[in-house]
Amino acid sequence: GAVVSQHPSRVICKSGTSVKIECRSLDFQATTMFWYRQFPKKSLMLMATSNEGSKATYEQGVEKDKFLINHASLTLSTLTVTSAHPEDSSFYICSARVKGLAGGVEQFFGPGTRLTVL
C-alpha cells in the first residue's frame, strides 16, 4: 500500500514552454502533498506544501508564479513549470501524507520526474 506515482518520469522541453508534472496517490487519500527539487549531489529541497482544495504554501525563495501547484483532489496534485528555462532542469519529486494519520509525519514518495530544458 501507500504507492505514489509521478508522470511523466522524464521530460525534455524547449526553453519557454510549460511542463506539467502529475503526482498521484494510488491507493490512499492524501490531504497533503509535497513537492521537492533535487539537484545533482544535493539534498532534496522542499519547494511547496500542497493541501487539497486550498492554495499551496511555498518555501522561501520559490517563485509561486513559476511553479504552479494545483491539488484538485485527494489523490492528485500537479506541478506546472511555466516558461521553463535551462536552470529549471532538475529532478522533481513529490510525496504524499496519508489522510487521517493523526500525529504522524510519514510521507510516501513518488519515483521522481527528470526535467531537462533545452
Added chain:
Amino acid sequence: GNSVTQMEGPVTLSEEAFLTINCTYTATGYPSLFWYVQYPGEGLQLLLKATKADDKGSNKGFEATYRKETTSFHLEKGSVQVSDSAVYFCALSPYNTDKLIFGTGTRLQVFP
C-alpha cells in the same frame, strides 16, 4: 535554522561488512529523525525513524539511535547485503511540522 549533514559517498563495502553512515543535525526544539532509502528507479522509502532522544529506530537489520547530546542519528547495520545497495537519506522534521529537511544522501555500494 534546521539542517542535516551526512557523510559523502559513495560508501563501498563487501558483503557481510559492517556499515555506518554518519548523520548529524542542527535544529531548534525537538525534531523527529528519519532515515530514508532510495533503491534504483524507485521513490524514497522510510527505513526507520525516532521521535525523541534515546529512541532507537530499527528495520531490516538497520538501526539508528537519536543522540541529543551529540545531535546525531548514525545509521548502522551489522552485515550488509548486495541488495542493500541504494542511496540513504537522513532527514529531520522540526517539532510540530509536516516538513522534512534532508541531508545530501549517501550512496552505498555492496559487492559480493
